[in-house]
Amino acid sequence: MRSGIVVTVVGALLAVSLLVPPARAQNSLVVSVWGGNWKDTVEKVVGKAFTAKTGIPVEYEVGGTIDRLAKARVAKGNPLVDLNFTTTHVARLYISDGLYEKLDMAKLPNTKEIAREALRSDFHVGSWAYVYTIVYRPDLVKEDITKWADLWKPSLKGKIAMPDFDPSHIITIAALMEGGNEVNWQKGEGRLKQLKDSVAAFYSTDAQSQDLMKTGQGPVQVMLSVNAYHLQEQGVPVKVVQPTDFPGVVGIDTMAIMAGTKKAEAAHQFINLALSKEIQTELVKALRAGPVNLGATVPASLRGQPGIFVSAAEWTERGYIMNDEARAKNLPAWREWFTANIVKK
Amino acid sequence: MKLLLLPAAAVLAVFAAALASLFRWSLLEFIPGSLQAGSLTLANFRAVLAAQYLGAIRDTVVLSALTTVLTLLGAYPVAYVLARTPSRRVRSALLVLTLAPFFTGAIVRTYAWVLVLGNTVVTWPVPMLFTERGVLVGLVHFSMPTMILILAAAISHIDPVYERAAASLGASPARVFRRVTLPLSLPGIVSGALIVFAWTLSAFPTPELLGGGKVKMIANVVKDLGLDSFNWPGAAAFAMLALALTLALLTAVGRVAAGRTP
Numbered sequence: 230m231r232s233g234i235v236v237t238v239v240g241a242l243l244a245v246s247l248l249v250p251p252a253r254a255q256n257s258l259v260v261s262v263w264g265g266n267w268k269d270t271v272e273k274v275v276g277k278a279f280t281a282k283t284g285i286p287v288e289y290e291v292g293g294t295i296d297r298l299a300k301a302r303v304a305k306g307n308p309l310v311d312l313n314f315t316t317t318h319v320a321r322l323y324i325s326d327g328l329y330e331k332l333d334m335a336k337l338p339n340t341k342e343i344a345r346e347a348l349r350s351d352f353h354v355g356s357w358a359y360v361y362t363i364v365y366r367p368d369l370v371k372e373d374i375t376k377w378a379d380l381w382k383p384s385l386k387g388k389i390a391m392p393d394f395d396p397s398h399i400i401t402i403a404a405l406m407e408g409g410n411e412v413n414w415q416k417g418e419g420r421l422k423q424l425k426d427s428v429a430a431f432y433s434t435d436a437q438s439q440d441l442m443k444t445g446q447g448p449v450q451v452m453l454s455v456n457a458y459h460l461q462e463q464g465v466p467v468k469v470v471q472p473t474d475f476p477g478v479v480g481i482d483t484m485a486i487m488a489g490t491k492k493a494e495a496a497h498q499f500i501n502l503a504l505s506k507e508i509q510t511e512l513v514k515a516l517r518a519g520p521v522n523l524g525a526t527v528p529a530s531l532r533g534q535p536g537i538f539v540s541a542a543e544w545t546e547r548g549y550i551m552n553d554e555a556r557a558k559n560l561p562a563w564r565e566w567f568t569a570n571i572v573k574k
Numbered sequence: 575m576k577l578l579l580l581p582a583a584a585v586l587a588v589f590a591a592a593l594a595s596l597f598r599w600s601l602l603e604f605i606p607g608s609l610q611a612g613s614l615t616l617a618n619f620r621a622v623l624a625a626q627y628l629g630a631i632r633d634t635v636v637l638s639a640l641t642t643v644l645t646l647l648g649a650y651p652v653a654y655v656l657a658r659t660p661s662r663r664v665r666s667a668l669l670v671l672t673l674a675p676f677f678t679g680a681i682v683r684t685y686a687w688v689l690v691l692g693n694t695v696v697t698w699p700v701p702m703l704f705t706e707r708g709v710l711v712g713l714v715h716f717s718m719p720t721m722i723l724i725l726a727a728a729i730s731h732i733d734p735v736y737e738r739a740a741a742s743l744g745a746s747p748a749r750v751f752r753r754v755t756l757p758l759s760l761p762g763i764v765s766g767a768l769i770v771f772a773w774t775l776s777a778f779p780t781p782e783l784l785g786g787g788k789v790k791m792i793a794n795v796v797k798d799l800g801l802d803s804f805n806w807p808g809a810a811a812f813a814m815l816a817l818a819l820t821l822a823l824l825t826a827v828g829r830v831a832a833g834r835t836p
Binding site: 298446 | 604606607608609610624625626629685688689692694703704782783786787788790798800801802803804805808
């Protein structure tokens with residue numbers, strides 16, 4: 230009987246310990262970021278340098294884009310984290326819900342060195358960039374792919390994979406090809422429908438995308454450039470295309486300070502440090518993403534590669550940047566249309 | 575005695591509160607590009623009654639029914655041998671093979687199927703990966719161990735004396751099985767079928783990975799609406815609709831089954 234009670238009490242304590250979030254050191258800065266390589270890189274490149282410079286320890290809250298958004302919403306006004314990394318259009322959702330604090334640009338002098346496109350709003354600022362572009366396996370696809378229009382070639386039927394969680398990129402490209410853009414995206418509907426039979430699979434995560442490429446189940450993909458470079462590092466023979474007809478669609482990951490945080494000062498310092506030339510140079514090497522600081526040093530092997538922009542001109546010429554607000558507002562409609570017309574059997 | 579029910583009541587209360595919150599969300603207006611929900615509306619329920627969402631419900635019910643039937647057909651012979659074999663070695667081997675998948679986890683198992691169904695190990699005459707056929711294979715494999723264990727437990731409770739008596743009265747082995755073993759194992763069949771049907775209705779990783787985005791079951795659609803479109807009211811409405819349908823189906827199947835069991 231007594232052992233039963235002990236087991237019950239221990240079980241209850243264990244359950245409670247799992248439910249209660251871990252205690253944070255009082256003086257530490259808590260950063261919310263994606264897991265895996267993203268967190269490791271932020272910790273290694275930015276976090277350690279920040280602690281060395283300020284003496285403030287950094288702790289990390291990791292999770293998916295939407296998990297972290299949901300948590301932030303629940304903790305509105307009394308945030309569990311001080312600083313948040315997320316994609317620029319999802320940041321719009323944080324802003325719309327009053328979850329971000331307005332940035333004090335006077336405390337972010339390094340923003341003067343960053344590309345104009347990386348200053349996304351008064352609330353969030355870019356940390357690095359990449360593109361969604363065409364990536365393919367030349368060992369499995371015998372003809373060269375050089376432009377977006379090549380995706381519509383009959384020879385690629387059943388070979389293409391693309392994201393279904395966010396079809397923004399291909400919808401925007403199809404619209405651009407038909408003289409539209411992400412606002413009047415309907416112009417590309419007809420063209421997109423012609424692509425339906427070419428799609429072998431849709432992926433929901435970056436990991437799935439990379440698996441499809443590795444196994445050859447989706448040897449031609451609309452893919453994140455960062456993931457493509459990661460595959461190259463692993464020895465997967467993929468070619469990252471710099472499309473000649475329309476540029477790749479730029480993605481910008483951003484940093485912002487949570488509204489209600491008591492560490493706003495430290496968070497500003499963290500952001501400013503992350504935007505510095507030195508840290509941006511290290512981030513480029515670690516992530517193979519484009520720097521937002523135009524003074525960052527980019528290795529010769531990465532210069533000119535898709536998603537790596539080293540000058541103000543390259544930001545505008547070599548990538549297409551969607552309007553964040555239009556993207557955030559249109560995404561539900563895009564997904565509904567895409568599911569009904571492209572994904573559905 | 576009543577005090578012992580307190581933990582269960584507390585858990586029920588938490589679930590009830592979560593469901594109430596979900597229901598409330600399903601009645602709030604979705605504002606694209608914003609996390610703020612608008613005023614009360616039934617528009618979410620009208621929206622999720624569109625063909626593409628109803629198609630996902632239909633596909634889910636069909637796949638769940640097929641999974642249940644195929645799992646039952648595949649599991650029964652194994653369960654029978656497991657329960658009846660006099661050889662300890664055979665029983666141990668079967669038990670290990672049955673339990674092994676439990677130790678690998680759903681994701682690992684499903685990724686293994688991605689390789690097998692994707693023409694990398696076997697060349698299939700018809701496309702398997704990213705089709706409903708492939709998803710069905712994954713669901714049946716996922717459900718098989720549980721069904722085997724439930725059926726084996728049910729069959730092992732049937733006294734072999736009944737089967738021997740039928741055989742001694744001249745019944746062929748097929749007739750003994752049809753008239754004695756099968757009816758007496760019906761409680762196990764009903765339990766196993768209900769469990770497999772219920773959890774297949776809420777399957778997520780198998781259709782997500784083996785369906786390649788082309789096969790959508792209820793859980794995948796809820797995730798798509800909530801996590802990809804940020805349409806939390808829509809996701810809540812679809813989840814409520816699916817929940818009501820699942821409860822209705824399980825009640826109906828349970829009633830039919832209850833009428834058939836000895």
